[in-house]
Amino acid sequence: MEQPSHVDNARTDSPPSHLAALIDAALAAHRTGQPRAAESLYRQALALDPANPRALHYFGVLHYQRGDHETAARLMSEALRLDRNDAACWSNRGLVAAALGHADEALICYNEALQRQPDFADAHNNRGVTLQAQGAFGEAIEHYRQALASNPAMVDVHLNLGTALAKLERFDEALACYRLALALDPQSAQAHFNAGNAHNALGRHEAAIASFERALALRVDYVEAHINLGSLIGKRGDYAGAEAHYRRAVALKPNPTHLVCLGGSLGAQGRLDEEEVSYRRALALDPDYADAHQNLAWLLLKRGDYKQGWAAFARRWRQSDYDALAIPGVAEWRGEPLAGRRLLVVGEQGFGDHFQFLRFARVLERLGATVDLRVREPLLPLVERIPGVRRAFSGQPDSHYDFWVPMMSVPSCVGTVLSTLPAEVPYLFAKPEKIDAWRKRMGAASQTQRRVGLVWAGSPTFGNDRYRSVTLTELRRLGDLDNVAWYALQKGSAHAQLAEAPTAFRAHDFTAELASFEDTAALIMNLDLVIAVDTGVAHLAGALGKPVWLLLPANSDWRWLETRSDSPWYPRMTLFRQTTLGDWTPVVEQVSEALRNGHH
Incomplete structure (x- = not known):
């Protein structure tokens, strides 16, 4: 908020020198962090001249800084009634309007x-902040640039400009702004924090960690930096380190978001x-906090408490996520009788989740519903061909x-518990002609060997991928x-590991010909076994009724329960679990022994 560096001559009926001295003293006390003394002096000045615009203006500033925005608005409005040419007062009155939630009035000011x-x-800076809050990032950026053209030494404006650019995903430009801010003020914790966010968005995780750590070195109680650093190092697999930062954030600000982060770690x-x-x-x-539910x-x-678990899961929705899924004008089904009713089942989350939960179409049909599916395009x-499905489509x-x-x-909605989980497989079916085409494509090769499909990695963007995925080097044995x-079923960036893999893993690589799940399903039907980490292909193979050996990290997903070596979801699936997080050696030994002995 603008404060003057000098005292203008003011019209008054009291002795000008005394009034000027009072205002000078009030402003000095105000600037040096003595609000009580400043208030007393402002009141004395206004007692001498109740119509002094400068005293009214800066007494309003004091009230704004204390959070009394209504009084600040009244005082500054009176100052502007008396002197409409005070640009600083107009700007400060805009800040007060913004604080009161009156954005349009703020922009006028x-x-x-x-x-x-x-x-x-x-x-210019204040107008940019208000425009940015309204989502008008381009206009905000223009005003920030004009502010810096007038005064390039304004650290806050460099930060604001960087934030607006980051909102537009122009992260390199944003980072340049934060570096300029740090050149002006190397001790700015916020600039280091913002730089960390930009580095993280650009995939420069080491630089992001360094920036967050520097921010915390400068401000040990920087809650947001603890959260963002904890999230970043947690994604890299350092859950204990993430826990330490989340605990600090919870100690400083015990809100639901921070508690959920701590719980996750x-x-x-x-x-x-x-x-x-x-x-x-x-x-x-917050009893309605969706992420906690x-x-x-x-x-x-994960503990097998399906009764309470599904009840809590029904309350998982953030409003924006629910609205993106909901069908306008159609009631959500919550367990009402379905005989003679038309029901649209709407897919959600990842492909593996789809493959796992599509089994319930048959359950719904048996309850009397006509079942349609809305799913993601690649699943069509x-x-x-799922039993119980009349029609499947994507789009509206x-x-x-x-x-x-x-x-x-x-x-x-149907009251599923472990003992009533529908596990009848297969419920997905590959096209017979595609199965035959793959059988011919594979030919007579390896007829004397066990044909095993292999998936060793999931999406690298998944939060636990560091521990969920394995490398071919670890599977070398x-x-x-x-x-x-071995038949490679691996897609994505991890497929490149085949180039340096043992010849046995490279001998049958048809992944370039797997253009769809339809193709993958048909190939799987020609295999004896699929060995995979926890990815969509494992669910696909399980839903096709094929034998699956699933390699699980010690911190495995909820659907695999805690200690079982079998899965109630897929009767032909065997689970091979880590006992120590990150250590795949015992798992590979168990799998190797089972393959050597011909186990199914």
């Missing part, structure tokens, strides 16, 4: 300031009891429905088995 002083840097370390405490603390603070649901489901036409529905339901909410013919 900034315009008035800039009409009187076109190069007024503070007014505890769960990733297998400390489920402590994890549950964090989520329940979050829900005590979702994470608590995953925890309960494979899912059209063009038919009438009595109800719609999110696919992963069906278990809660499996390549020495003479009784196995």
Whole structure:
């Protein structure tokens, strides 16, 4: 907020020198952090001249800084009634309007300031902040640039410009702004924090960590820096380090978001009891906090408590996520009788989630519903052949429905528990002609060997991918088995590992010909076994009724429960679990031994 560096001559009926001295003293006390003394002096000045615009203006500034925005607005409005040419007062009155939530009034005030002083840097900055809050990032950027043209030494404006550019995903430009801010003020914790966010967005994780750490060195109670650093190092697999930062954030600001972050880091370390405490603390603070309900649901489901788990899962929705999925004008199904009703099941989350939950179409049909599916485009036409499905499509529905339901909410609506989990497989079916085409494509090669499909990595953007995925180097021992013919099913960036892999892993690589899940399903049907980490292909193979050996990290997903070596979801699946997070050696030894002995 603009404050003057000198005292203008003021009209008054009292002795000018005494009034000027009072205002000088008030401003000096105000600038040096003595608000009580400043208030007393402002009151004395206004007692001498109640119509002194400068005293009214800066007494209003004092009230603004104390959070009394209504009084600040009244005082500054009176000052402007007396002197409409004070650009600083117009700018400050805009700040007060913005604080009161009156954005349009704030913009008018900034315009008035800039009409009187076109190069007024503070007014340009303040107008930029208000425009940015309204999502007008381009206009905001222009005003920030004009502010810096007038005064390039304004650190806050460099930061604001960087933030607006980051909102437009222009992260390199944003980073340049933060570097300019740091050149002016190397001790700016906020500039280091913002730079960390930009580095992270650009994938420069080491630089991001260094920036967050520098921000915390300058401001140990910087809550947002603790959270962002914890999130970043947690994604890199340092869950204990993430926990330490989340605990600090919770100690400083125990809100639901921070408690959920802490719970997630505890769960990733297998400390489920402590994890549950964090989520329940979050829900005590906000009973409707969606992320806490979702994470608590995953925890309960992992323990096998499906009754409570599905109930909690039904409350998982952030409003924006729900609105993106909901079907306008159609009631959400919550367990009402379905006989003779048309029900649209709407897919959600990843491909693996789709493959896992599509089994419930048959359950819904048996309850009397006519079932249609809305799913992601890559799943078509494979899912059209699911028993119980009348029609499957992507995009917007063009038919009438009595109800719609999110696919992963069906278990809660039908009261699914472990003992009633529908595990009849297969419920996905590859096209017979494609199966035959792959059989011919594969030919007579490896007829004397066990044909095993292999997927060793999931999406690198997944939060736990560091521990979920394995490298071909770690699986190298499996390549020495003479009784196995390996078929690569790996897509994505991890496929490049084949170039340096043992010859056995490279011998049958048809991934370039797998253009769809339809193709992958047909190839899988020609295999004896699929060995995979926790990815969509594992679910696909399980839904096709093929034998699957699933390699799981110690902090495995909720759907695989805690200690079982089998899966109630897929009767032909065997689980091979880590006992120590990050150590795949015992798992590979178990798999190698099982393959050598011909286990199924």
